[in-house]
Amino acid sequence: MSTRRASSRQAASASRVNEQQITDLLARLQQILPEIHSRCRRPSDKVSASRVLQETCSYIRSLQREVGDLSDRLSCLLTTNDVESDEAAVIRSLLMRD
Amino acid sequence: MQSSCAMQKEFMKKWMKSLKLYSTLKGRNTPIIERKSAIKLSADVAMASTRTSSTGWSRAVISTAWKKMDDAARMKVQTMSGQKVHSNTKLCRKILRKSHRIRIVTKKRVIKRSKAMKLVDSRIRVLKKLVPGGMEMVDEASLITEAMDYIASLRVQVDVMTSFASLFDF
Numbered sequence A: 001m002s003t004r005r006a007s008s009r010q011a012a013s014a015s016r017v018n019e020q021q022i023t024d025l026l027a028r029l030q031q032i033l034p035e036i037h038s039r040c041r042r043p044s045d046k047v048s049a050s051r052v053l054q055e056t057c058s059y060i061r062s063l064q065r066e067v068g069d070l071s072d073r074l075s076c077l078l079t080t081n082d083v084e085s086d087e088a089a090v091i092r093s094l095l096m097r098d
Numbered sequence B: 001m002q003s004s005c006a007m008q009k010e011f012m013k014k015w016m017k018s019l020k021l022y023s024t025l026k027g028r029n030t031p032i033i034e035r036k037s038a039i040k041l042s043a044d045v046a047m048a049s050t051r052t053s054s055t056g057w058s059r060a061v062i063s064t065a066w067k068k069m070d071d072a073a074r075m076k077v078q079t080m081s082g083q084k085v086h087s088n089t090k091l092c093r094k095i096l097r098k099s100h101r102i103r104i105v106t107k108k109r110v111i112k113r114s115k116a117m118k119l120v121d122s123r124i125r126v127l128k129k130l131v132p133g134g135m136e137m138v139d140e141a142s143l144i145t146e147a148m149d150y151i152a153s154l155r156v157q158v159d160v161m162t163s164f165a166s167l168f169d170f
Helices: A002-032 A034-040 A051-079 A082-097 B004-026 B032-049 B056-068 B070-082 B088-107 B117-131 B142-168
Strands: none
Touching: A002 A051, A034 A051, A051 B032, A051 B117, A051 B142, B004 B032, B004 B142, B032 B056, B032 B142, B056 B142, B070 B088, B117 B142
C-alpha cells in the first residue's frame, strides 16, 4: 500500500518538475513572439499558456504564408538564367550591409 | 545560438547553391509554377540544412523535400547537408509502437483535465500540425523547443528572401 502511495507521490513530483520546465519554455517562447511581447511590455505572469500557444501557431502560419508569397514574387522576377549572375551581386550587397 | 547575421549569410549561401543547382538541372523556359516550387523548395532545404541533425523539424523538412526531388537533385542535397537522409517509415513505426505502449499504461489512471488544460491540449495539437515533424513528438517540452528554433529559422528565411526580392524592385 505504502509503496503505491510513494510511487504515486514520485510520479506527481516528476510531473510537477515537468510542468515547471514547460512554463519556463513558454516564458521563453513569449519573449520571441512579437505581438505579445510588444503589447504587454514583459509582465511576468499575465499571459496564459493557451494564449501563448495560440499566438505561436498564428505567428508560424503567417511566417509560412510570407515565405510562400515571397517565392511567388521571386518566381516572377527571376528567370532561371538570371540566378547565376545575380548570385554574386546579392551576396556582395548583403555582406556590405553588415 | 548563432547571431542572426551569421545565420542569414549561411542561409543565403546554401539557398544560392541549391538554386544554381536547379537552374543547371532544368535549363531555361520553365513554367512559372515550377519555378515557384523550386524556389520555395530550395529555400526550405537551405533553411533546414543550417540545422541538420540537431533538430527534428529540419530532418522532417528535408525528408519531405526529398520525396519531391529526382535522383540528381537528391545527390546534391546529400552533399550539401552533409548527412544521409534516412527513410522515415522505420522510425515512424518504432515511435508509433512506443507511444501505443505509453497510451496503454496511462489508461489505468484517469487524469481529470480542467477546461483550461483541454484548451491547452487542443492548441498543442494545432502546433504539432504546423511544426514539421511535430506529429511524431510525444514530449511537449521538446515540441516547444523545436517550435522556437523553427520560428527563428523561419524569420531568417523571410528576412533573406525579402532583401533578395527588394533588390529587384527599383
